Amino acid sequence: MTDSKYNMKYFPVFLNLAGRSCLVVGGGSMALNKTRLLLKAGAVVHVFASEIDPEFYQELTARDGSSADDPEKNLLIIIEARFEPEKISQFDLIVAASGDPELDLQVAQAANRAGRPVNVVDRTDLCTFIMPAIIHRGDVIVGISTSGASPVLARNIRAQIESILPARLEVLGAFARSFRQAVKATFAWDDRKRFWERFFDGPIASDVLAGREAQAREKMVSLINRTDPHPARQGLVHIVGAGPGDPDLLTLRAVQVMRDADVVLYDKLIGPRILDYVRRDAKRIYVGKTRAHHSRTQSEINALLVHHAKAGRRVVRLKGGDPFVFGRGGEELEAVRSQGIEVEVVPGVTAATGCAAAAQIPLTHRDHANAVTFVTGHGLEGEPDLDWEALARRGQTLVIYMGASNAGLIAQKLIAHGLDGETPMAIIENGTLPEQKTVTGPLVALYDLMHDNAIAGPAMLVIGDVAALGAQQAGQFHGSQRRIA
């Protein structure tokens, strides 16, 4: 085949180097990196150098030799003036990392003559093998190579992959390994494959990743003992907080479950840049509500969650902010749980903290506020039914969700219950998004500022002395007296 897209420049393999003799030539930081890696793989490493970096020497010899598998036992440092090419055939794998072009060339040539694999740092032309960027989580090892084109690109790719891998992947690998024999003894090859596919896709693996290992072990034992090669695939629901809008504020866990989902039910405040993280072929169902118009009732949404999970699907219920902060996540949780369906809740950055951060307003502050209260500005009948007296106390911060349509009334009530009309206040519309608008002023002007600035998008009201801090930084705060509607 001549078309280069069919030609891999390098063939990826994983070598078992346990107990194998490897040679690292060089005594500097490059040689140290390679030595560390080879020791991790259990190789017996011979380091040859005419002189050795004291840090290198210290790091590798400072290891405590008490444990049986301590890498120190696998390390031999030879400090000699002259490299002896004829000795190279003693080694199974060679790394030239001296940084001296002549010496590295000599090592590569000697290795080639002896038919030994050789890697020369920064000289792919002299390498018979190259080393990938590595992600190492227990039994799981991911190697990333750009065939030597750009190690920095390989590291970038590694960082991206790392960000989507679950933190407890190592535990999941060990868990699967511990059941490997039992599964092998129970199922024939084809069924075994299917069993593992379902395992990694299903609630037991989710339990392991969520740290519920004992529970997962129990379920695994009963699943194996059932010896049913085709167990009905069990669905599960993730109730996920997607944060206030900026996709960079998604949690790693949110991204992981979105990537795995079969079905995603999402709200109005979930933008397309967040939906980009959902698996491409997942079914997307818009269930957004607006104050005036409910496209789906809450019980219809609950029924959809149950329906898809019962059909064996991985369902993600994607909600703005945090699902448990004015998000009706509790009702959905109950609906799903009452049907015996596995459910996991993934928290999100709630709009209060997201908006405050985006407007650089600290919600508590030693000098200004020793408490913060989150309330909804929208009651069941429209008007909020709140403890105005408690909310009007000084020395605290009040953060009001869904308060835009009742802004005038809110200001009026707070002032009527004793809060100074000059108390600083901030309106943050579309917080964390590129179109974010932040308007600040005294509480007494809340109604006018809402209207003058045509606040129409989702908005957060922050009331309290701290509201002046972010604005002061930006030099915007003005304390003009305005009328309350």
Ligand SMILES: C[S@@+](CC[C@H](N)C(=O)[O-])C[C@H]1O[C@@H](n2cnc3c(N)ncnc32)[C@H](O)[C@@H]1O
């Ligand atoms: C139904 S509540 C959902 C709150 C969500 N569960 C949370 O934790 O942020 C919707 C209200 O949150 C606020 N909100 C949500 N996202 C916002 C944003 N990006 N900027 C400003 N306010 C936002 C608005 O007050 C909006 O009316």
